[in-house]
Amino acid sequence: MGLVDIHTHIIPDVDDGPKNFEDSINIIRQLYQLGIDTIVATPHKRRSFFSFDDKKVIENFNELCGMIVERNLCVKLYLGAEYYFGTDLFEDINNNSPFVIGNSKYLLVEFKSLRFSSQDKENLFRIFTLGYKIIAAHIERNGFNSDSFEGIEYLKNNSVLLQCDLMSLSGLWGKEAKSFMEELIKRDFVDIISTDVHCRDFESKLLSEGFGILSSLAGGAPEKYMGLGIKKRLGLL
Numbered sequence: 001m002g003l004v005d006i007h008t009h010i011i012p013d014v015d016d017g018p019k020n021f022e023d024s025i026n027i028i029r030q031l032y033q034l035g036i037d038t039i040v041a042t043p044h045k046r047r048s049f050f051s052f053d054d055k056k057v058i059e060n061f062n063e064l065c066g067m068i069v070e071r072n073l074c075v076k077l078y079l080g081a082e083y084y085f086g087t088d089l090f091e092d093i094n095n096n097s098p099f100v101i102g103n104s105k106y107l108l109v110e111f112k113s114l115r116f117s118s119q120d121k122e123n124l125f126r127i128f129t130l131g132y133k134i135i136a137a138h139i140e141r142n143g144f145n146s147d148s149f150e151g152i153e154y155l156k157n158n159s160v161l162l163q164c165d166l167m168s169l170s171g172l173w174g175k176e177a178k179s180f181m182e183e184l185i186k187r188d189f190v191d192i193i194s195t196d197v198h199c200r201d202f203e204s205k206l207l208s209e210g211f212g213i214l215s216s217l218a219g220g221a222p223e224k225y226m227g228l229g230i231k232k233r234l235g236l237l
């Protein structure tokens, strides 16, 4: 059974991911070689950094899906987005048209930190009330501080799934993120591990290293974080 990667930047020319379709196909091939057969494309939706054009994202996604079929790649591709917790997310929620993961009610959301103000909690409560569910993106990169586990407990109590980046294990985001992620795995707080690939030259080495470390941490079974259970939970079958 193939693995699932629910956080990737593989749609060309829409964020800081690949610049063209051939580069996108190359990343998809690399992910497939690592055992991944289901991928969610999650371009950044954060207006202060990237101009997310809904129409262009959908067009390029559809074209990429067509190329996957043409080239006989045994990979299923789904669409989502990586929202920054702020205006873009709240507007799309208000318009009842957020970029959910596939056909699920799950949204991939990057938080500024693991400290949640009462306003943050109010905003999250509204999102939950409308039936949406949240996956917190790369929480190991939120910085470890004295309140971190309080924040994690708050997320867990609200059924937020916690996602970490595979390449944090190979040191991409520094020693602190790596040791925080290892601690989160040890305490069994991590629900999902994903690549968060961006089509950068150095990534293939870090991805292989990350898988090696994950396999030893997870007793040889990365499926717990990237396998059938995650596919079923998010309806990616």
Ligand SMILES: [Fe+2]
Binding pocket: 007, 008, 009, 082, 196
């Ligand atoms: Fe990302």
